[in-house]
Amino acid sequence: xxxxxxxxxxxxxxxxxxxxxxxxxxxxxxxxxxxxxxxxxxxxxxxxxxxxxxxxxxxxxxxxxxxxxxxxxxxxxxxxxxxxxxxxxxxxxxxxxxxxxxxxxxxxxxxxxxxxxxxxxxxxxxxxxxxxxxxxxxxxxxxxxxxxxxxxxxxxxxxxxxxxxxxxxxxxxxxxxxxxxxxxxxxxxxxxxxxxxxxxxxxxxxxxxxxxxxxxxxxxxxxxxxxxxxxxxxxxxxxxxxxxxxxxxxxxxxxxxxxxxxxxxxxxxxxxxxxxxxxxxxxxxxxxxxxxxxxxxxxxxxxxxxxxxxxxxxxxxxxxx
Amino acid sequence: xxxxxxxxxxxxxxxxxxxxxxxxxxxxxxxxxxxxxxxxxxxxxxxxxxxxxxxxxxxxxxxxxxxxxxxxxxxxxxxxxxxxxxxxxxxxxxxxxxxxxxxxxxxxxxxxxxxxxxxxxxxxxxxxxxxxxxxxxxxxxxxxxxxxxxxxxxxxxxxxxxxxxxxxxxxxxxxxxxxxxxxxxxxxxxxxxxxxxxxxxxxxxxxxxxxxxxxxxxxxxxxxxxxxxxxxxxxxxxxxxxxxxxxxxxxxxxxxxxxxxxxxxxxxxxxxxxxxxxxxxxxxxxxxxxxxxxxxxxxxxxxxxxxxxxxxxxxxxxxxxxxxxxxxxxxxxxxxxxxxxxxxxxxxxxxxxxxxxxxxxxxxxxxxxxxxxxxxxxxxxxxxxxxxxxxxxxxxxxxxxxxxxxxxxxxxxxxxxxxxxxxxxxxxxxxxxxxxxxxxxxxxxxxxxxxxxxxxxxxxxxxxxxxxxxxxxxxxxxxxxxxxxxxxxxxxxxxxxxxxxxxxxxxxxxxxxxxxxxxxxxxxxxxxxxxxxxxxxxxxxxxxxxxxxxxxxxxxxxxxxxxxxxxxxxxxxxxxxxxxxxxxxxxxxxxxxxxxxxxxxxxxxxxxxxxxxxxxxxxxxxxxxxxxxxxxxxxxx
Numbered sequence: 001x002x003x004x005x006x007x008x009x010x011x012x013x014x015x016x017x018x019x020x021x022x023x024x025x026x027x028x029x030x031x032x033x034x035x036x037x038x039x040x041x042x043x044x045x046x047x048x049x050x051x052x053x054x055x056x057x058x059x060x061x062x063x064x065x066x067x068x069x070x071x072x073x074x075x076x077x078x079x080x081x082x083x084x085x086x087x088x089x090x091x092x093x094x095x096x097x098x099x100x101x102x103x104x105x106x107x108x109x110x111x112x113x114x115x116x117x118x119x120x121x122x123x124x125x126x127x128x129x130x131x132x133x134x135x136x137x138x139x140x141x142x143x144x145x146x147x148x149x150x151x152x153x154x155x156x157x158x159x160x161x162x163x164x165x166x167x168x169x170x171x172x173x174x175x176x177x178x179x180x181x182x183x184x185x186x187x188x189x190x191x192x193x194x195x196x197x198x199x200x201x202x203x204x205x206x207x208x209x210x211x212x213x214x215x216x217x218x219x220x221x222x223x224x225x226x227x228x229x230x231x232x233x234x235x236x237x238x239x240x241x242x243x244x245x246x247x248x249x250x251x252x253x254x255x256x257x258x259x260x261x262x263x264x265x266x267x268x269x270x271x272x273x274x275x276x277x278x279x280x281x282x283x284x285x286x287x288x289x290x291x292x293x294x295x296x297x298x299x300x301x302x303x304x305x306x307x308x309x310x311x312x313x314x315x316x317x318x319x320x321x
Numbered sequence: 322x323x324x325x326x327x328x329x330x331x332x333x334x335x336x337x338x339x340x341x342x343x344x345x346x347x348x349x350x351x352x353x354x355x356x357x358x359x360x361x362x363x364x365x366x367x368x369x370x371x372x373x374x375x376x377x378x379x380x381x382x383x384x385x386x387x388x389x390x391x392x393x394x395x396x397x398x399x400x401x402x403x404x405x406x407x408x409x410x411x412x413x414x415x416x417x418x419x420x421x422x423x424x425x426x427x428x429x430x431x432x433x434x435x436x437x438x439x440x441x442x443x444x445x446x447x448x449x450x451x452x453x454x455x456x457x458x459x460x461x462x463x464x465x466x467x468x469x470x471x472x473x474x475x476x477x478x479x480x481x482x483x484x485x486x487x488x489x490x491x492x493x494x495x496x497x498x499x500x501x502x503x504x505x506x507x508x509x510x511x512x513x514x515x516x517x518x519x520x521x522x523x524x525x526x527x528x529x530x531x532x533x534x535x536x537x538x539x540x541x542x543x544x545x546x547x548x549x550x551x552x553x554x555x556x557x558x559x560x561x562x563x564x565x566x567x568x569x570x571x572x573x574x575x576x577x578x579x580x581x582x583x584x585x586x587x588x589x590x591x592x593x594x595x596x597x598x599x600x601x602x603x604x605x606x607x608x609x610x611x612x613x614x615x616x617x618x619x620x621x622x623x624x625x626x627x628x629x630x631x632x633x634x635x636x637x638x639x640x641x642x643x644x645x646x647x648x649x650x651x652x653x654x655x656x657x658x659x660x661x662x663x664x665x666x667x668x669x670x671x672x673x674x675x676x677x678x679x680x681x682x683x684x685x686x687x688x689x690x691x692x693x694x695x696x697x698x699x700x701x702x703x704x705x706x707x708x709x710x711x712x713x714x715x716x717x718x719x720x721x722x723x724x725x726x727x728x729x730x731x732x733x734x735x736x737x738x739x740x741x742x743x744x745x746x747x748x749x750x751x752x753x754x755x756x757x758x759x760x761x762x763x764x765x766x767x768x769x770x771x772x773x774x775x776x777x778x779x780x781x782x783x784x785x786x787x788x789x790x791x792x793x794x795x796x797x798x799x800x801x802x803x804x805x806x807x808x809x810x811x812x813x814x815x816x817x818x819x820x821x822x823x824x825x826x827x828x829x830x831x832x833x834x835x836x837x838x839x840x841x842x843x844x845x846x847x848x849x850x851x852x853x854x855x856x857x858x859x860x861x862x863x864x865x866x867x868x869x870x871x872x873x874x875x876x877x878x879x880x881x882x883x884x885x886x887x888x889x890x891x892x893x894x895x896x897x898x899x900x901x902x903x904x905x906x907x908x909x910x911x912x913x914x915x916x917x918x919x920x921x922x923x924x925x926x927x928x929x930x931x932x933x934x935x936x937x938x939x940x941x942x943x944x945x946x947x948x949x950x951x952x953x954x955x956x957x958x
Contacts, residue, residue: 039788040791060791077584077633077639297639303579311605
């Protein structure tokens with residue numbers, strides 16, 4: 001039987017604020033799973049802590065709601081032990097780029113085959129609106145006692161510098177594009193990162209839905225508002241590394257970095273960078289352990305009749321006096 | 322026949338091949354059928370600081386080091402300054418005759434506190450502050466001296482082999498020194514050469530050169546000096562004996578019992594085990610395809626434990642190995658594994674804390690921390706192994722405990738066990754049982770609830786990838802499905818469900834695995850972990866004098882086996898707590914759980930393991946009613 005969208009939804013009450021951008025992301029994930037026809041028991045969503053952390057409870061696949069900042073570590077362990085699983089990771093901006101930034105960088109270096117979505121709203125919502133690592137310097141969102149005193153981190157740039165092999169950005173109010181980006185991220189062979197702009201209607205009164213729509217961004221000649229969000233694909237941008245020459249890789253990395261710096265009046269969405277010529281971590285293991293992919297840890301029998309079946313005699317022989 | 326029991330110590334700067342020399346010595350002696358117990362001491366340093374290896378060799382079962390040295394082998398000055406005074410009066414020193422003029426001030430790695438104690442000693446005996454002074458001091462006590470020019474041996478060897486390059490091969494001084502000592506101890510040259518070959522087995526050319534040096538040095542000593550009075554004699558080799566280090570035992574245990582995922586962040590003294598596992602990542606499996614362990618070096622210990630939890634959720638036996646500082650970082654995730662009832666094993670190789678403490682030295686400072694790590698109330702098992710052999714079998718037990726009771730298990734090891742090398746009976750994997758508890762392989766209908774309330778508090782466990790077995794986990798309090806719940810009634814039920822598993826642990830784990838009695842008498846020792854070896858050896862020394870002291874080794878430390886320990890201690894009147902920390906952490910448990918209070922404390926927290934000699938001396942003082950309530954041991958460089 002063909003899976004339906006409703007199959008991927010749980011009956012858990014969703015307690016996000018009305019108008020929260022997170023709804024668009026959870027819908028897009030469910031739509032992507034439906035479209036890819038991933039069997040429910042072959043997929044898992046790992047989430048961090050914060051509003052975004054609750055995502056795993058709303059999706060009817062294995063749902064692992066982990067700890068603040070640590071979601072990538074749990075997810076990588078699971079994927080390496082059972083590489084057959086389709087794994088989607090969901091976390092907040094504070095979760096992934098503040099408390100979990102070390103894991104973000106290390107995960108990029110490994111390139112484990114998963115998709116990692118950051119719900120980026122520039123504030124810590126669940127603790128009442130403190131500045132997150134993606135809030136711009138000097139901005140004072142409504143519950144901040146003083147303007148933000150830190151520079152913001154550039155998530156796309158950091159992902160590229162860390163070695164993520166798929167780097168993209170979506171917008172939670174463009175669910176269709178976001179669904180396509182999630183499918184591309186999941187299908188990508190390696191670690192895919194999606195920065196999803198997601199207005200927080202309660203605490204971020206600056207980067208609002210109207211702000212992204214550019215209602216304040218008036219073109220001086222036409223006197224019309226200019227949407228900030230635009231799609232890279234509409235500009236003929238090619239994010240893909242096709243051949244892997246040093247020159248080509250440098251060019252693709254550089255254009256992605258340049259694009260990642262656009263923000264105030266034009267904000268690009270879509271795929272910034274994709275390179276499937278870098279071996280995923282699983283392949284690097286399989287190069288050493290030839291039967292890893294067909295006989296991974298989760299599939300290995302370890303006992304028969306309650307007794308070990310691993311043969312340790314060679315190791316013991318080497319220690320024999 | 323005279324029985325053999327000697328302690329041979331070799332020292333030198335770190336990076337100069339002290340360990341290699343000790344391995345050659347231990348291998349050669351083990352090859353003669355002798356029992357070995359060796360420990361390695363080193364600074365937190367890569368090159369230059371003083372390290373040494375103390376190898377005790379006997380024809381009887383030995384489980385610890387003694388304090389004094391029978392033969393000291395020094396190819397640098399510092400070794401003499403630091404250890405010569407510990408050599409028995411009937412013992413011997415093999416040293417480099419070219420070093421005698423070296424003054425204490427010329428050895429930059431002699432730290433001030435030690436140097437001032439040393440110079441006080443030398444001046445009290447009217448000796449100069451030089452190697453010669455130290456040597457004279459030993460000579461006065463009757464110590465046998467074997468001055469040898471190691472470089473001279475190298476030069477002669479170069480000439481004999483017509484290979485001038487050999488003259489400057491100072492890297493071989495270690496092999497020369499060990500070979501000279503074996504010449505004096507009268508061990509057969511063939512055994513020596515076999516051991517050299519085995520130690521250098523991966524580098525045949527180097528092996529050949531070292532064999533020449535060994536052979537030459539051995540003959541040099543055998544011809545030049547009369548044989549040392551404590552000569553080694555070979556004995557009937559016990560079949561199925563292995564020479565193994567502690568970290569290898571847990572590593573092999575993990576492979577045998579089916580641990581297929583290990584993540585770690587480098588830390589002394591734990592990472593040796595992970596490196597060992599990675600070196601043996603592929604292995605044969607009976608009637609099956611080759612198996613493998615995935616070993617992941619993570620960015621920190623937080624990631625290490627996170628990965629272990631993730632891997633365990635797939636139904637894979639998973640573990641991490643760490644030491645105190647790393648375990649501190651794991652505390653939050655440990656609670657997550659607790660509330661989500663995830664079976665994980667943390668092998669905790671203790672070292673001296675707090676903070677960085679003595680990073681390469683022994684200690685048992687983390688018992689209370691292991692029992693309490695993490696916020697909130699959640700069940701966990703803390704289980705301690707007493708020696709190398711136990712640690713192999715206990716590793717298998719810890720994975721069973723984790724899966725049967727669905728909770729984190731902290732397997733307590735320490736630096737002493739990790740870096741001890743000892744002969745022991747070849748491990749028998751058939752003595753390991755694998756019990757995966759309520760792990761499900763198949764679920765027929767779609768009504769699965771991961772945290773279903775059951776009579777025994779343990780819910781059937783699904784795994785990622787299992788059809789019809791979808792579940793949710795959360796660090797929040799949850800309902801039976803694993804979804805967040807703040808309902809007060811559910812909260813109490815869930816807390817009680819998890820807590821009830823601790824009673825089940827005490828009911829299910831066999832009594833003999835909870836605490837081991839080595840006999841109980843009026844005076845009775847209670848201890849845990851690696852103190853077992855020196856305690857048993859000390860008790861044997863006392864037994865020879867007709868004195869019986871009891872000993873209870875507690876292995877299950879959380880939940881505490883109160884009833885069992887109480888019943889074991891029925892006949893005891895005086896309780897002696899022995900442990901390697903300052904605050905007597907086990908004693909605080911004993912005083913909390915038992916009716917009897919601890920009467921005497923024998924504690925050591927210099928960072929060096931206890932010797933049986935020290936424990937023997939302290940016990941004698943207690944028996945003679947000359948002991949303070951608390952005795953603090955200090956032996957060891």
